[in-house]
Amino acid sequence: MSELTSAAVPALAPDDHVRGEGAELIVYADLACPHCAAAWERIAALPKRIVFRHFPVASKHPRAPALHAAAEAAGSQGSFFELVDSLFADRGHVDDPHLWKRAEALGLDLERFNEERRSETVAARVRRDFESGIRAGVAATPTVFRDSRQVPLGEL
């Protein structure tokens, strides 16, 4: 029961999704969240080392779990941030056929993408990030940490 008690935001792990160089920002985001999409445009352009962590809020955004699983599956073929950028840039096309189209455009092995995005390994990986966010006090998306502390978006 105590597994979701308070804990510091986890430090960078080998399988974290990282892009860019500079001071590290850890971003907990929901791929189906409009606020995240708006903020991502700005965050992604910062000269920072961005660490993306999954925080799908399924009740609010029913497609979120599928989108995070898709991003994770794309990541196993080296295209995590490409799919994240694509999903945030166009939030209107997120059904399965749209995901296949996006995966094809990124040159992914579609069969592997489909298999992996539905796998328990991927679901567990997404849940790991979500739970680390809960333990670190994430209560809305996006939430950004710098030096283990939450930073208001306006201060980025």
Next chain:
Amino acid sequence: MIAAGEPAPDFTLPNHKGEQVSLSDFRGRKLMLVFYPADFSPVCTDQLSVYQEVLGQIEEAGVQLYGVSVDSSWTHNAFRKKLGIEIPLLADFHPKGEVSSKFGAYLEDWGTTNRSLVLIDEEGIVRWVHESPSVVEIPGANLIFDALAESGAT
């Protein structure tokens, strides 16, 4: 706000379906009341959506989670459907804020409940209270699990 160690004020309030719910219904079980200012407001929406994602784990700990605001049963019902949440909601609608006031969770100036969490034990005694420093600050679900761990929930 009411403090840990005090008996929780008895109450009967309609839930989102209009059914009467009383504190005495929870005798022998732990109850976490989530006071929040308003259905459909952006911050409350985030708060309850995130709690919904860990509701199973909260309930596994033997605790019932109930939201409370001064909105009516009808509004609560629409809010739950809109958000896709299963968290039951209590309507402190009429007389407005009467029960919340007994918990010290009513903001007279705002005409709403504050944003706070109150853990009540099996005997009806308040065991833990958290009041947000401001109504726009959401208590993370981690605080709920901390409170349950400290109160010995298993």
